[in-house]
Amino acid sequence: MAILEILVAPDPRLKTRAMPVAVVDDRIRRLLDDMLETMYAAPGIGLAAPQVGEALRVVVVDIAQKNGVRAPLRMVNPEIIWASEDRVPYEEGCLSLPEHYADVTRPRQVRVRYLDETGATHELEAEGLLAVCVQHELDHLEGTLFVDHVSALRRGMILKKLQKLKKSQAAERADRQTG
Ligand code: NI
Secondary structure: OOOOOOOOOOOHHHOOOOEOOOOOOHHHHHHHHHHHHHHHHOOOOEEEHHHHOOOEOEEEEOOOHHHOOOOOEEEEEEEEEEEOOOEEEEEEOOOOOOOOOEEEEEEOEEEEEEEOOOOOEEEEEEEHHHHHHHHHHHHHHOOOOHHHHOOHHHHHHHHHHHHHHHHHHHHHHHHHHHO
């Protein structure tokens, strides 16, 4: 397993619609494992393949790790097949938008269909934090970030700050290389 680099917004690769996986093979299983290791190391509770530069419909989620017990969900080609009309706000964060948080309102419950790492089909009914997390990760597969759900003003402020942060980090790296 390997820890992958997590892309930080703004980045065009985070704004691209991901492609369905044709076959769940060893390459996909390795990607799933690498994404889980990357997510646990971050640490985060969800990660989508576009965040590590892979434009594939692959997602990992684990909302149980706080108790020290891991319960990873490996999802290939996930799709929401039902969503409740009832919607609730939740303060979301994202590994691709570090240090920024905003309230996003989404359906309280969803039913998701996906393939596991063996290619078997599953359906999952999610509510609470799991519902938030699954919807947030599936958004990534459409090139949508949580900031796309908030006002343009707020989004602009967050992306500008991140752009600045990336520039200063790049400058620091250049300094280290020449110094
Ligand atoms: Ni995210």
